[in-house]
């Protein structure tokens with residue numbers, strides 16, 4: 497069974513609980529401990545996901561492939577047939593993302609160069625394929641204002657939960673305040689973002705590595721999201737919207753998005769950033 501991710505998802509800025517979408521029948525949301533039951537119910541309603549109640553009852557629902565679970569006030573995603581993979585959550589406070597914020601090289605990082613960050617230019621970036629928000633958080637922690645767009649409700653729910661928890665944290669609260677999530681498909685609704693200077697794109701691309709080599713977390717994410725087969729359709733609206741530039745993250749072996757030659761590329765070990773310049777960045 498696979499998730500219907502191409503179902504039309506109307507633009508929704510999170511206040512709208514009327515969002516209609518095709519029900520996701522192979523995923524349900526529940527709680528691990530009953531202290532989280534109200535929170536889990538609210539989230540199931542907000543994201544229009546099936547409500548499971550106690551996740552221990554998942555075994556009675558063979559149709560379920562994934563569960564979203566509230567576990568000690570944190571939303572996590574588990575793949576039921578591969579429990580050894582553990583759970584995915586969005587955590588901007590601890591772990592890899594926090595480590596990168598502290599020791600990742602600041603404005604010298606390739607992603608900062610790609611978006612054109614420099615003294616006197618700290619852009620408003622639309623991350624139109626937000627995923628778990630890691631790249632967006634790196635840019636936000638460098639001072640950029642971030643609009644994040646994500647079309648899959650399950651991914652958007654995880655991301656929203658991570659941003660909301662980060663807002664409550666003393667160290668990263670200010671950064672998270674600068675991250676606004678919009679649950680929508682950016683191919684159709686990119687212009688919901690308010691005049692971004694830069695549009696950043698990182699659609700899923702078929703992975704070459706054997707699945708065992710892909711990190712556990714990535715395996716759950718990939719099996720949920722699949723490939724973004726319509727990704728070429730992102731470039732045109734991005735070029736129309738970005739004031740200064742569009743940045744596309746690609747695996748090194750992948751052709752450019754929509755086969756359109758970029759103005760320049762920044763090459764890294766496994767990936768590259770293709771940069772499409774609309775207008776020169778103002779001199780600092």
Ligand SMILES: C[S@@+](CC[C@H](N)C(=O)[O-])C[C@H]1O[C@@H](n2cnc3c(N)ncnc32)[C@H](O)[C@@H]1O
Nearest residue numbers: 625627628629630631646647681682683698700
């Ligand atoms: C490779 S992940 C992005 C990872 C992200 N850069 C990060 O650092 O966590 C791609 C994400 O883009 C989302 N996506 C793809 N096409 C989209 C579209 N047209 N509109 C909104 N989200 C989209 C997918 O659902 C997936 O979550």
